[in-house]
Amino acid sequence: MIEVQAYAAQGPKTPLTPWSFQRRDVGADDVLIDIAFCGVCHSDIHQARDEWGGSKFPMVPGHEIVGHVAEVGSRVDRFKVGDRAGVGCFVDSCRVCANCQADLEQFCVKGMSGTYNGFEQDKKTPTFGGYSTRIVVDQKYVLRLPDALDLAGVAPLLCAGITTWSPLRHWNVGAGQKVGVVGLGGLGHMGVKFASAFGAKTWVITTSPGKADDAARLGAVGVVVSKDADDLAKHAGSFDFLLSTISAPYDLGAYLGLLKVDGTMVTVGAPERPLDLHLFSLIMGRKSLAGSLIGGIKETQEMLDYCGEHGIVSDVEVIPADRINEAYERMLRSDVRYRFSIDIGSLRR
């Protein structure tokens, strides 16, 4: 067994604290990764605090994992010791269902193995995430990382990156389109970077007019202030595509009204409670409302390769592991631009 240092929640109402545990030995198909950085996702907070229900404790959160290969199993052919390597939101899936076969492991019919707060495919061995020094993962579920990029900023690509990349690619967002990214946080700032890199005229739709400078720096052509009725009216019926990253309750109709005929709004954020939807807001203009969930291994690799070619990383604030509880509080106040990345080296000192 492999000894690991970590930060873990021991229960739903406790702060995260240092914890050590053991991971499985490196199997024939496994890669052992010495973790360098782990991004901090909003869903880490929801799960650590059991806000979605069903949380399993102790819990080591973290599914935006980057580091270096420290050991490989006898059948591993995609990685060698010293390579950069990453792990995203899942570490396994059934591999045989139609969705797994279609490179959509996130929709595995038998259920993917979440990187933490989940189970291995045996449905009984718990998984532990990236707020930890080392992780052992089957090579099929390990991503290659571009050498040129800053690793701390690469980490959030494994969730925030692929979550926004996947719908923008699936719905063919690109040049000649007017695209809106709703919400400018960890997900939204990656959505703006990608949509503008793909050539779309990209707008940030936000409650905060103060984010205009940041929006421009990230590649947006402008900002629509969603609380300003005049601003909404000015842009009514003008967007080809909207990507919503917000998980607070909101007025779906107000956003659908921004779409032109045949426009599509895709959400990657979900408020806990249902929203009101008047179906006329879809019928008038043949509009579509859709959802998207992270992405499969194949497209995550494509995203990482693209980021390497185009020099794209997440904007991060690097913190030592012992500041994770403070980071959670700041995230709840939207006080981070735009993602915390834990320096896992701090766990080894």
Add this chain to the structure above:
Amino acid sequence: MIEVQAYAAQGPKTPLTPWSFQRRDVGADDVLIDIAFCGVCHSDIHQARDEWGGSKFPMVPGHEIVGHVAEVGSRVDRFKVGDRAGVGCFVDSCRVCANCQADLEQFCVKGMSGTYNGFEQDKKTPTFGGYSTRIVVDQKYVLRLPDALDLAGVAPLLCAGITTWSPLRHWNVGAGQKVGVVGLGGLGHMGVKFASAFGAKTWVITTSPGKADDAARLGAVGVVVSKDADDLAKHAGSFDFLLSTISAPYDLGAYLGLLKVDGTMVTVGAPERPLDLHLFSLIMGRKSLAGSLIGGIKETQEMLDYCGEHGIVSDVEVIPADRINEAYERMLRSDVRYRFSIDIGSLRR
């Protein structure tokens, strides 16, 4: 001016009664149609009773109009006297906006001229519909009708037909797909005929198990009873496409749960009040929910031509005009299989 006999509502709470009025003379681009049959749409009831607000009285309902050309203007080149001709849900639009130019006149930016309870493009001359002996319409908004088909059954194609045809074509429904048509009424029975004609394995999703025989006769392979949780569970995650024709409130999540990954549900019916939508029901499986509204002139003509080639008409019960009030009551009880078609000859006797 042209004298016309009609059935009209004189106010929101009055039964329809005989009425005569005058239509414009035949202009250079106009076609005068002697109406033979007019289908009865649910929206006729809503508007005659002012249930959507803003109704204009007197009102002559009817937007599923078929008949024969009685006179043509000097510039008319698409029709000659004696030709069959049809008129659907609109009789004009601005003709210059991006949507009109894209053959999507139903989404005309300046507003289409509804066939009744609307205004001509001058925005002040009221329009009157097909519960009447004659109508004058610019030839651009008149449809050619196949000669081989029973005219009484052709009438509902102009609304119920195109409303279901358009989304099935737009979303490329066809062979190899499992398709569900939700609701088996005027719209739904056309949806079943079209989807099965296109080669899809078509299911009727209904609250009424008693419609199984009709569903099979119309081309469906089976029925899913939407009030039967076991039946819903049996079909969970199995449909490629759902077409909802219902306008009563319903549980969106239950239907979205029937879709497989990347499945699409399109609604052509809209409850008056908003429905609850939990965005997770779209995110899990990258599903889409969309709307569709009738169809443009070009695709309506394509639909009619297809119906001529494939012998497709609506299942109708022909009634004389003086039974229209009784027909409305029966429609509210779903007591019609599947569309009333008014024999307009009864207005001339």
